């Protein structure tokens with residue numbers, strides 16, 4: 001049957017970031033919500049362990065341009081993060097940024113070889129176009145990107161302000177694409193798609209985005225000093241000096257409006273106002289965006305509607321407004337305004353920017369038959385194949401969806417690359433490969449109550465005075481300590497306990513009794529159930545189940561520890577260092593990053609560390625097994641004060657006590673086994689460990705456990 | 712459920728000394744539930760025996776392990792047929808019943824008890840079991856409000872409480888409830904106090920100290936356990 005130390009045969013020995021055959025984990029909601037379905041849980045956990053390079057590897061597996069997402073992703077994953085139910089979501093985007101910067105993403109080279117003859121043309125070099133290029137190149141196709149502008153990047157380059165996305169980040173990614181063999185033709189506007197086929201391209205991907213800004217249809221909207229958001233931002237980013245006045249009023253309440261106002265602030269405007277229909281607490285922009293804008297002196301005028309741009313001698317002099325009691329969209333999407341009588345007033349301005357949305361500009365393509373366009377001016381595609389009605393022409397990104405998001409564009413690009421591959425290889429599209437799995441359900445209120453609340457750590461941002469002076473990046477990156485701490489807040493959704501061997505379960509109810517989160521329950525038929533969406537993956541029941549019927553869905557527990565232990569015992573046997581001391585040490589937080597290594601260096605004897613993901617997962621048998629394999633001393637080291645859970649020390653000591661009792665019965669000194677808290681501030685870890693090793697040395701002198709073990 | 716407790720290691724080592732190849736055999740039912748002889752305990756015990764033999768340096772047992780669903784039914788023992796050829800004795804981690812069934816099934820095979828079969832009982836809290844029934848063969852629970860005076864009264868008297876009861880506790884130990892006070896309260900609750908006023912003629916019992924308790928978990932707070 002199943003045994004503690006020999007059940008590692010089917011374990012994946014290689015790259016631990018790859019899913020092994022024993023990984024039965026379920027998709028957490030963060031991953032399900034991410035347009036790229038990134039394995040967030042995995043990389044966040046690796047960050048928590050201080051394994052930054054491995055975290056970056058996981059990130060790169062699913063994301064062609066992680067450094068860009070790290071700055072500008074609109075992080076829908078955080079909205080569905082199950083930590084929201086407990087306190088605040090895990091700071092997923094900023095942890096990615098940390099991994100990207102500290103893991104050295106800039107240095108990574110991506111190789112691609114040409115294995116196909118069919119050439120693909122990509123129209124537009126925004127995130128959608130670049131993503132298709134990346135994946136088609138990896139699939140072995142020669143690709144050419146046509147870009148109307150002088151520099152590639154699309155909205156990344158001409159929309160999103162520099163203080164949110166430094167241009168050098170885009171440059172690095174473009175450089176990487178060029179190294180992969182992607183051909184990028186800038187200053188090349190495509191005017192006829194038919195021509196591309198004439199030029200020998202066998203498939204075309206249209207990703208021209210949505211660059212046509214909209215204005216309100218009110219008198220004065222076409223005066224000289226009025227702008228659309230896209231044209232204003234574009235001018236600012238391309239450093240073409242426009243006539244930005246001193247008093248700027250932006251109409252609209254979304255993130256783009258704030259981009260405009262904050263850009264105006266950095267471009268020398270003296271007064272910046274944002275006015276919008278929505279009441280203050282319903283504004284569409286993200287909360288940090290609003291907060292930072294106000295710090296920068298931007299004044300917000302919520303609940304307004306606009307009747308006229310005031311014209312003074314052909315120049316803008318202000319915006320005439322009415323106050324709203326309320327606003328509402330009806331079922332048909334029609335807007336109803338409840339205007340406060342006699343609330344007419346005006347906001348003085350010499351520049352007005354309309355930030356009320358944008359749409360694709362398809363007029364560029366004249367004479368192309370078969371391209372179907374919606375009322376909103378977006379291209380119609382088949383959802384399964386991403387193909388337009390014209391064979392060989394595919395489309396994606398904002399030109400299909402209207403302004404969406406960068407990550408959405410990257411995801412469509414990746415999907416499109418696979419569909420274009422299907423098309424060129426005359427294969428039936430293997431759609432649905434990325435089909436949604438059922439995300440985990442909500443936590444029960446009872447479960448929420450038992451989970452320790454931890455404060456979300458926000459990385460710092462540039463002080464206001466510094467940020468308004470230039471276009472320097474506003475957000476700063478975590479330091480090592482903050483990142484590992486924040487990463488530990490993840491609840492490891494969907495990796496929890498599973499009764500793998502129902503037939504072995506004796507229904508002893510141990511799991512039900514020990515679970516700190518009250519997760520296991522008896523169903524009506526008297527069978528024990530461990531609901532996957534409630535389990536917190538602490539592993540306590542796994543180490544207690546007397547029938548060894550429970551495993552963790554991700555092989556974080558018994559198997560991984562046994563494997564590491566065997567590995568270390570072998571390595572130690574080769575070196576034949578004595579006395580052999582084995583320490584099972586928690587890898588999370590600082591203990592995983594610095595403390596452990598310095599401990600090993602600092603301590604006097606040869607200490608071998610078995611890394612574990614939580615000390616409570618070390619089972620009593622494994623402690624004993626270490627002795628069986630020749631250890632003269634064994635210790636378990638938890639992460640101490642910073643532990644994300646509450647009951648760990650208790651269970652570690654239970655396991656330790658059980659083994660100590662047995663050692664005593666054998667006639668060995670119980671002090672050969674010790675439990676430490678590595679990072680507890682009042683303990684000096686090196687000192688504690690040294691006195692432990694000295695003690696073992698003395699005990700060893702008195703009596704050595706013979707190492708020739710017959711099995 | 713039948714509650715058992717692993718024998719001290721020294722006793723087990725003495726028992727196995729004459730045999731070279733041993734199969735430590737777990738039971739997947741009661742012995743698993745009470746934490747004395749499930750799959751986990753089987754491998755823990757074997758590991759402990761190996762460490763002990765490494766320490767002593769002059770033993771050379773070969774220890775294998777297996778756990779059946781239930782040792783007290785012959786049918787569950789079939790998978791052992793092919794194993795018994797390679798072993799000299801079975802070290803059984805099951806109650807006395809299981810061990811005897813094994814002995815019956817394999818007449819030529821020595822069976823060694825790895826656990827002491829302690830009592831029939833129920834769980835109080837995780838890792839703590841209390842004796843509840845003495846299998847006296849003449850159940851009187853109807854008269855005593857569903858509380859067994861034989862096991863829950865230290866003296867096992869049938870007409871309690873005795874004069875040693877104080878504040879609901881037994882004179883034998885302040886921590887032990889007086890079984891007869893429990894019975895009284897329960898009958899009071901049921902409105903059947905007249906049952907207290909009857910005389911129950913004596914029966915012949917072995918005098919054994921009761922109730923027993925096993926605490927398998929180390930109690931970190933009080934340091935209290937069975938040793």
Ligand SMILES: Cc1cc2nc3c(=O)[nH]c(=O)nc-3n(C[C@H](O)[C@H](O)[C@H](O)COP(=O)(O)OP(=O)(O)OC[C@H]3O[C@@H](n4cnc5c(N)ncnc54)[C@H](O)[C@@H]3O)c2cc1C
Nearest residue numbers: 124126127128148154155189190208209397398404405406
């Ligand atoms: C101001 C602003 C801020 C934003 N901020 C964010 C943010 O913080 N986070 C986020 O996720 N999303 C943000 N978005 C949305 C995001 O930028 C877009 O969803 C995304 O860029 C869409 O990518 P795309 O590749 O479809 O198109 P685009 O990025 O728009 O790229 C299209 C490219 O096609 C080129 N092109 C057009 N016509 C032709 C032609 N005929 N021939 C050749 N080339 C052509 C254009 O020059 C352009 O370079 C923002 C949008 C705006 C406007």
Ligand code: SF4
Nearest residue numbers: 030081082490491493
């Ligand atoms: S707690 Fe972790 S795994 Fe769960 S949704 Fe949030 S980031 Fe994802």
Ligand code: SF4
Nearest residue numbers: 505506508509511545
């Ligand atoms: S602890 Fe193990 S044997 Fe006991 S009920 Fe839970 S799964 Fe079953």
Ligand code: SF4
Nearest residue numbers: 515535536538539541
């Ligand atoms: S792994 Fe932890 S949280 Fe999950 S059921 Fe077991 S004890 Fe409960």
